[in-house]
Amino acid sequence: MRTSTSETALRRLIEHEAKRAGFAAVAVTRPDAIPLAPARLAQFVEEGLHGSMDWMAETLERRSAPSALWPDVRSIIVFAMNYGPDTDPRALQAQTDRAAISVYARNRDYHDVMKGRLKEIAGKIVARAGGDVKVFVDTAPIMEKPLAESAGLGWQGKHTNLVSREFGSWLFLGTIFTTAELEPDEAEIDRCGSCRACLDACPTGAFPAPYRIDARRCISYLTIENKGPVPVEFREKIGNRIYGCDDCLAACPWNKFAQAASEAKLAARDDLREPRLAELILLDDASFRSFFSGSPVKRIGRDRFIRNVLIAAGNSGESGLIAPCRALVADASPLVRGAAVWALSRLTGAATLKALAQDALKAETEEYVVAEWNAALTLAEPQRTQA
Incomplete structure (x- = not known):
């Protein structure tokens, strides 16, 4: 032509x-x-x-x-x-007091x-x-x-x-x-070969087969699209990822060429490279909207975001996060309250958890949150003498 x-x-x-x-x-x-x-x-x-x-x-x-x-x-x-x-984003997962966005x-x-x-x-x-x-x-x-x-x-x-x-x-x-007629370019061919680095990198096994993804197991879906509680089976695997997941992308060997690329990149905000969980967990609706103004993170809303931060807090082992988690047990959002219960079950002993539950359950009417308390107390029972 x-x-x-x-x-x-x-x-x-x-x-x-x-x-x-x-x-x-x-x-x-x-x-x-x-x-x-x-x-x-x-x-x-x-x-x-x-x-x-x-x-x-x-x-x-x-x-x-x-x-x-x-x-x-x-x-x-x-x-x-x-x-x-500029660097492998997976390295941030080792810093448990930080949040991976x-x-x-x-x-x-x-x-x-x-x-x-x-x-x-x-x-x-x-x-x-x-x-x-x-x-x-x-x-x-x-x-x-x-x-x-x-x-x-x-x-x-x-x-x-x-x-x-x-x-x-x-x-x-x-x-x-x-509507203009333009000569099409030639299609690219698949160059993955036998490599399966991206598949093996997924923490939750979201790929049932090469070229197929089960969104229900994907951390990006669980932290962004999912509007309800994060399923228990995935909470620990999420680690400190509070918005999305880059593991399968970052594992791709072809990225070595991306690192050398000099074309103008959409660079990251400095305050979103390694934000502290201790600061993010304190965000109310107004401060959340202000901090993430113009960011795609804003689209999930404060409650889903804090849910994610609380999952990361529970995985962090950071005793300094216990106080804000305790405060969030009384949050207006059931989604947040339930996640706060799970985080506390990971950060405190059985005796402390039982004392908190006695007060919280008197006023709790949401079945989901009650179920979170019951599950947390059941799991903590064998540790009671150690608390």
């Missing part, structure tokens, strides 16, 4: 503007380039591996093909932004950052080529990772995330749908 002069000029404009806006890579694909992806997604939802993310089932038909979302689309431009960390959430919400830049580029595409455009950054039913693979930006690795030869597993994705 011959490329016209006007198409070549438009492509140069897109690449120039993408670089100017701080994107690490840009490529083009067609709306019909991912014919196998819808069936895989349907199987994922049918087996219930999406957990409580009901929106995945509700948008399944529209998500199945870009043209189902917008029939007029002729080309899809996929943009990638590098957010690779997923690398992607340590700065401004990438949705806001990328969407603003993509809208500028989209405007210039229309000014040059006419037609119509739509901008999406993980906020519409679009299968960005398969589209990025078909555009040649990388391939979906065994951890189901995009892997790039140049940037490893650390890429944000955004798309511009356009």
Whole structure:
């Protein structure tokens, strides 16, 4: 297929503007380039591996093909932004008095950052080529990772995330749908080979098989999407991860190229690199909103966030966290109260726990919290003489 002069000029404009806006890579694909992806997604939802993310089932038909979302689309431009960390984020897990926040959430919400830049580029595409455009950054039913693979930006690795030869597993994705006809780039091939580093790195066994994930076991799902209590079987394995998990991404051998990449990265906020649990556990709703203003962390709300911090506190062994945990036993949120009970069961002796329970249970009406107290007291019973 011959490329016209006007198409070549438009492509140069897109690449120039993408670089100017701080994107690490840009490529083009067609709306019909991912014919196998819808069936895989349907199987994922049918087996219930999406957990409580009901929106995945509700948008399944529209998500199945870009043209189902917008029939007029002729080309899809996929943009990638590098957010690779300077060090291995897993090292923070050894510092039990600190909180591990997923690398992607340590700065401004990438949705806001990328969407603003993509809208500028989209405007210039229309000014040059006419037609119509739509901008999406993980906020519409679009299968960005398969589209990025078909555009040649990388391939979906065994951890189901995009892997790039140049940037490893650390890429944000955004798309511009356009009515303009653009020559598509060549799709990337799977380069994982026999490697299973990402699968073996998962603390909770969230990968039933290569290229398949059970969200219900994923720490990112449990700490972000999950609105209820964290299942007991996963609490200890969560460690100090209070928002998301980077283990499978960080284990990818292709990251050695990401570390050397010099393109503009979305750098982390200094105060979110190694925050102290003792400071985070004190956040009320107002201070939580202020501290995480502009951050994706803000979207889960204070109660879910403190739930996560309390799980980390219970895993920390830090006696200095006992006092704030005791205070949170009387929190207005049942979710927080229940997590505080579990944390105290890990940080205090049986006698102290029993004394706390006597007062707390007099006023407790929430069945979930009562169940947490009963479970904590039952587990502590054999230790009573040691308390």
